[in-house]
Amino acid sequence: MRSLLGPLAAFGLLGAALAFPLVFTLPYPRDVMIRIFLYAMLATAWNVLAGYCGQISLGHAVFFGTGAYSSTVLLRQDWLGVWASPWIGMALGALLAALLSQVIGFPVFRLRGHYFAIATIAVGEIVQTVVINWDAVGGARGLFVPIKRPDSLANFQFHESKQTYYYIALALLVLAVGISRWIVRSRTGYYFRAIREDQDAAAALGIPVARYKQRAMAISAALTAMGGTFYAQYVFFIDPESVLPLSLSILVCLVAVLGGVGTLWGPILGAAILVPLGEVTRVQLGGTGKALDLVIYGLLIMVVSVVQPGGIMALLQRGSRRS
Amino acid sequence: MTPLLDIEGVTKRFGGLVANREISFQVGPGELVGVIGPNGAGKSTLFDLLTGFQAPDAGHIRLDGASIAGLRPDEISRRGVGRTFQKLKPFGGMTVLENVMVGAFQKTADPRQARAEAERALTSVGLADRAHAHARVLSTGQRKRLEMARALATRPRLLLLDEITGGVDQRSIPGLVELVRQLHAGGTALIVIEHNMRVIMGISQRVVALHLGEVIAVGSPTAVTSDARVIEAYLGRAYAG
């Protein structure tokens, strides 16, 4: 499936992205772009499991939260001294998320289709409930990320300007897309897609289906967790409501579905549309904007699923095939 | 000489229904065995048992002397058993070439090698010109060839073909039969489930006849098709003479 934008356009876009903060120096546009990169990255990670491997997870916030909480809890352990680093926290979060995904996957992958999706919602609710009641990690009150001066890459904190955050977010997105692209072209990618198309036929060709599903889940979970750590270091406060809710899982799905599930560019397109859209509704409609953008999301999800489940990428490809 | 596949006393029950009862026969290396029987005789269940989609309740299934009963389908496939499905299962969202590459990847992790192997398999089944079409647009006959190519790419020693002529137009049947003959000539052992008697007679070295879950006759094609019990099973007692 040839991507519509060739490698040349991809590099062009990357160049534009790199130059963006040099042109737009105010914090607000940079913040919007950072959130576009973050959601695109989360959707790309979700895509590995759901788009390529066909396992629709509706509880992916679990991994985001794992990343956010792992790095934040680690950071708050002053007795660890220099080992209490957010980067180590990011690695730890990714590892824990991958492990958690294996534990979750073991029972849940025995289910197919709708049952799997429901089980992932149930897991998400269980984890959120547990964390809300777990005082050691802040419970419902949440955790503040300790402020460490000076601003530095080592501290992964920047209070003066968003510029470095921007480049880190971009780097994470490029990493996620790069891993995605590498997978798609490899044997693993072919096996993922075969599992998505027909599990039984895949098994009859020698594919250990359960093992590959777990692999997809682990990769997806680890990448999502890295996004969680970034979020914690960007916003300086996390709680179950912000990093574990069902609405976050929904949003991540929607970004990928709108843009094009199972494609490389879909998640990026989806984020590029939904994040600014959310901004517009929030700015125009103030307080009620919060519920209103979800109303629009709900409508969008319905429209996309009926009209073009393949998302915008599918629309673009249909258009190009006609011309 | 050890048989390639040794089935002994295999029984499978679904609740009160006995789908396979005490099935026993052997397949030698490179042999082509046809399996016939009216609908409901238990042929597809047998294939499911041989390929790991079901586990037998009793009996032995041995491949090269080693038991494979109860193994997962992917484990059995990696031991050299390939199969096609009666209800075809193409990877619809992937191209024909990609479909076969999935099979080829069993023997190599390198995409380039897998592609080359897939192209070879496609050529051998006559689908090379459709390599970049999406699998879901293929006709039934083409899908059958695709499944064969996909299974072939895993280089099986034993290939199980489930209904090669079902749903295929008359003109395409000789081509498919010829394909099966070529596979056989290449040294692959084959078990073929088939309803079309002419096809079975034309390609099988031996035939196994099933009825109501049991083996009622094993032998050369002529012997089996003139066996009274077989005739009775298909056509009723009046014809058994």
Added chain:
Amino acid sequence: MVQYPSMTAEVLLQGILSGLLMGLVYALIAAGLSLIFGLMEIVNFAHGEFLMVAMFTSYWAWALWRLDPLLSLPLTVCLLFALGAATYWGLIRWILDAPMLAQIFATFGLAVFLRSTAQALWGVDFLVVKNPLVEGRVSVAGLFLGLPQLVASVGSLAAFAGLHWFISRTETGLALQATAQDRQAASLMGIDTQRMFALGWGIGAGCVGVAGALLSMFFYIFPEVGVTFSLLAYVAVAPGGFGNVPGTLVAGVVVGLVEVLGGLLIAPALKYAVVFAIYLVVVLWRPQGLFGRF
């Protein structure tokens, strides 16, 4: 883990009783879900939101016209029936043969849409119907039964029985069953499958309408109320097997009991987590349900 200070037999029995009563309501909700899935193998991810709409309908009928939920129940049921049929006609009809992703997201999107529209219209506050017709408690053998809860569970059981009678004894109900078993065969026999599907959605939503009207007598009403009920409904349908409507009676009651006992024996805040955890254990053990067809 927090435990109630005095776990007496009385507290336990009280819990079992209230779990039983709520379980009957869960069963009715789950029956609607099971019916829809049995017909066309589509899970209605907006089922809880249908319940929420029903509860808000009861609330507004009370707030605007002083109609007690029991009196406005027929109105609520009709409205929900219409909502269900309209959902089929406007949304589901187009995705009957679509890939599963599209099917999941269609009703999922509807759920998000309904929930956030309610929130945008009426805010996040918890609303409650005051001074309902039925209130207070009644004492039976030393145990207390809340009257609204009792009425709700009896009402749910009655509705459940009515549903079962309809499906198994009326001609339309049998046509529904036929469509569920084999869509093509049913249409060959002259059954209008589109009408059956719309009817199925209408009835499924209608069940939820009854449950919602009954619940609104004593339960808090707010936009997010559907989420937990949705999940509990799935949990109640799965062990019986999707499509097995009578099985949801047993499963619903079990869910109600597990919820209460989980809250009593482990921790009240974790009671739903316990229900979901047990659900996962059950599906691990028997993915096709304990007695289901699927």
